[in-house]
Amino acid sequence: MSKSAGEYLSSGPRFAEAEVIERIESFRKRRPRLLDDHITLAHGAGGKASAALVDAVFLEAFRNPSLESLGDGAVLSLPGGERIAVSTDSFVVQPRRFPGGSIGELALNGTCNDVAMTGAVPSWVSAAFVIEEGFRIGELKDIVADMAAAATKADVQIVTGDTKVVPKGAADGLFITTTGAGVIAAGRRISAESVRAGDKVLLSGSMGDHGMAVMLARGDLAIEADIHSDTASVSPLVELLLAAAPSTRWLRDATRGGVGTVCNELAQACGCGVVLEEERLPVRPMVNGACELLGIDPLYVANEGKFVAVVAPEEADAGLTAMRSHPLGADAAHIGEIFPEPADTVVLRTGFGGTRIVDMLVGDPLPRIC
Amino acid sequence: MSKSAGEYLSSGPRFAEAEVIERIESFRKRRPRLLDDHITLAHGAGGKASAALVDAVFLEAFRNPSLESLGDGAVLSLPGGERIAVSTDSFVVQPRRFPGGSIGELALNGTCNDVAMTGAVPSWVSAAFVIEEGFRIGELKDIVADMAAAATKADVQIVTGDTKVVPKGAADGLFITTTGAGVIAAGRRISAESVRAGDKVLLSGSMGDHGMAVMLARGDLAIEADIHSDTASVSPLVELLLAAAPSTRWLRDATRGGVGTVCNELAQACGCGVVLEEERLPVRPMVNGACELLGIDPLYVANEGKFVAVVAPEEADAGLTAMRSHPLGADAAHIGEIFPEPADTVVLRTGFGGTRIVDMLVGDPLPRIC
Known part of the structure; x- marks a missing residue:
């Protein structure tokens, strides 16, 4: 028998129970619905409107097992057995x-x-x-x-x-x-279905560098800051992680929509709660400053060389150490944990001991970022 | 010892020898050169300018064996042996x-x-x-x-x-x-390298339907004609052909640039001469009429459900019969033959017994056709 959200959360992040239950109900098992008649920039932002468009237009028409996994890529099984x-x-x-x-x-x-x-x-x-x-x-x-x-x-x-x-x-x-x-x-299975409570959430490096670099490069913000895109192929880092943490459950690069949106996709795909620790989220001071000036949460800013990994608890330290051994993973951090509740939801535990729900990105603060 | 072009051609298509040799020299072993500073519509038309762009920009930078075959697709050999x-x-x-x-x-x-x-x-x-x-x-x-x-x-x-x-x-x-x-x-090898003199050139159906359908649909020509795009997946037809003519050497769908350009790509890739018989080229009367009105040669008009096949001479009849057994191949025709000379060149033998060189498409008479 599963605990109620309130029961559960009393041993996890701290919420006011009534508020939690209300919020959970509103977030649970909901994928956003497409209500628009015309395409807006938000439909391309990788957040809530994008998800609604994909559900209503593409999944509806193309429905098949590969697409439904909604991953970053499709896995094709060849007749000879290779994938x-x-x-x-x-x-x-x-x-x-x-x-x-x-x-x-x-x-x-x-x-x-x-x-x-x-x-x-x-x-x-x-x-x-x-x-x-x-x-x-x-x-x-x-x-x-x-x-x-x-x-x-x-x-x-x-x-x-x-x-x-x-x-x-x-x-x-x-x-x-x-x-x-x-x-x-052979033998590798990266899938949200294998994610379970207690798993650790790792992030391969600092958040928001790419989005802020592009935003500032447009020049219409009159902010000058030494921020560079993090664009890089992270495959070597993934291989290091998978060697050190072979039970790794799930991987996703945090591009459009940022870490916040990606964690929502994770929560919805595995049906669990993803609890992030604000103090552990790596953000470079320059990026943080630019985000503050623009009123943008770095959790939603696109990255082009960072990924979120869900790893087995017993392999988390080894995985983190392996990532940090590579220049691309020098700032890798253990940013959160999987809880059975609140289902389908991402919660941020703030530095002051409070909590807030992290929704998917809404709207498009940074169009044409990739 | 190979025959001279003149010797050869006396037993093949009929040319004035001096003219032939001059033309051959000018066409031989030449890929068009990129002389432009800016992109023009012709660079996207699939003809000569496209080839120059691909050579100068993409092949130059990305050079690798898969790309150099310049086919419609890349063939990837997987570690397990599948392709x-x-x-x-x-x-x-x-x-x-x-x-x-x-x-x-x-x-x-x-x-x-x-x-x-x-x-x-x-x-x-x-x-x-x-x-x-x-x-x-x-x-x-x-x-x-x-x-x-x-x-x-x-x-x-x-x-x-x-x-x-x-x-x-x-x-x-x-x-x-x-x-x-x-x-x-396993065992299938479709490659221009296997093309040899004497091979037959088949075309899976009538030319120019797609290009003319799109052109007329734009409405600015004030021509009304009942012309429909031939868009279709030709894979079933290819399978019928390959079953009946398993030694099939080469296949190419005649999209942008049309049959004329595709045959030039063939000639350049195999180093042979491709001789087409004008009277055998299938063109629907409506398409032919529209092309005449517009001063466009149907040889250069895009198709979206037609392909050129080079087959072994002894399998040509069986291959043609197999294609004609399928609705998509009802108008399939034997349109020409491979000769050792004029090298790298496509020649059209006209209905009056004359010949002309068929160059790649130059310019873009029909932009945004696909």
Whole structure:
């Protein structure tokens, strides 16, 4: 028999019971509903509106087991028994070049990371370019060089591609869609279904660097800060983690919507409560300052080289140590824990001992971030 | 010792020898060079400018064995020995709905066909959407329903996807990028390298239906004609062909750039001469009439459900009969033959006994056709 939320929470995070139950009921088993007639920027922000759009339009039409897992990538079982992971992402970031990277590196690393989150090692990438008439070929060459360099660094091959040109005004410069694939080693099972209460939540590094770097690069905020995108292929870090913590349950890179939204997806997928400790959330001071000035919670700011991992409690220390041994994981932190309740919900335990519910991202404070 | 072009051609198509040699020299071993500073619509048309762009920008940066085969898709060899084919395409067709289909069906079928051209059976597709803010969700649902119906018909699953939204004016409605994958049966080798003189060139059906349907649907030509896009997944037809003609050398769907451009790619890839018989080229009267009015050669008009196959001479009749047994191949025809010379060149033998060189498509008479 499962405890009531109140009973449970008395041994977990502290809530006023009535408030908790009311909030839980309102959050439980709900996926947001699509109420709009037209696409808004929020539908592309990776938060609540995106989830509603995906549910109402894409899942409804395409329904099949791979899609329903709602992961970053699909896992395909080949007739010969091998499993490969496939993931796709379009990149529309503006500006196309920002401190720490460009749309080229983003398009390569972002898709490799989605593949890595399935437990696969990304090996192949396809790249499709939609280019606006009049685009400078010199800039295209630079972006393609960034992709090539990122591919070399990530040890993947760009194996096929496509180029479409649309008339002046029909696209804003350049959009790149990459699809990545890689083989999943036998025996690896990364799935929200394997998440259980007591598991630990790790984050591979500091939050919000990419989103803030792009935001400031737009220049219309009149804030100057030395913030660089964290764009990187995290596959080597994933491999280190999985070697040290082979029971790792679940992985997700915290891109659009940030760590807050990703943890909500986790909570909804495993039916558990995800309790985060505010004091343990790694945020660089510069990023924190910029977020404060803009009134944006770093929990919702996009990352392009960070992931959330749910690991078995007995392997958490080893996993964390392994990640910290790699430059990409130097700031890795144990940020929270899985509780059976509040179901489907993310709770943040604040530094003052209070708690608050962390919803999915609502609206789109940072459009065209990737 | 190889014959001279003149010697050879005296037993093949008839040319004035001096003219032939001059033309051959100018076409031989040349891939077009990129001389532009900015992207033009021609760079996306699938013809000469596209080839120059791909060579100068993408191949130059990404160079690797899969890309260099320049096929419709990449063939990936998995550690366990299986081979899978992967192909990607962006779809930017305007208008999004036209007689015979929509961008949804196109995005599904087009990518499945690219996969099928490697000898694989397409099984999985990913779909990434770039959507303009303000796009009507009702239209999105209709397009997605078209994709789902096409997927069911083609027996493929849409396994993963992505949605990005860009601000009003930053894209023209909707762009869809699909990536397809499928397993290649053991022993199948579809490659331009296996093409040899004497092989027969088959075309799976009539030319130009898709391009003309889209062109007329734009409405600015004031031509009314009952022309429908041929968008379809041709995988079943490929399987029939490969069963009847198991030595099939090479396959390519004749999309952007049309049959003329595809045959040039073939000639360049195998180093042979491709001689087409004008009288055997299947074109529907309506399409032919519209092309004449517009001054466009149907050889360069895009198809979305037709492919060129190079088959062994002794299997040509069986292959043709097999294709004609399927509704998608009812108009399949034996359109030409492979000759050792003129190397890298496509020659059309006209109805009057004359010959002309068929170059790759130059410029873009029909932008945003797919």
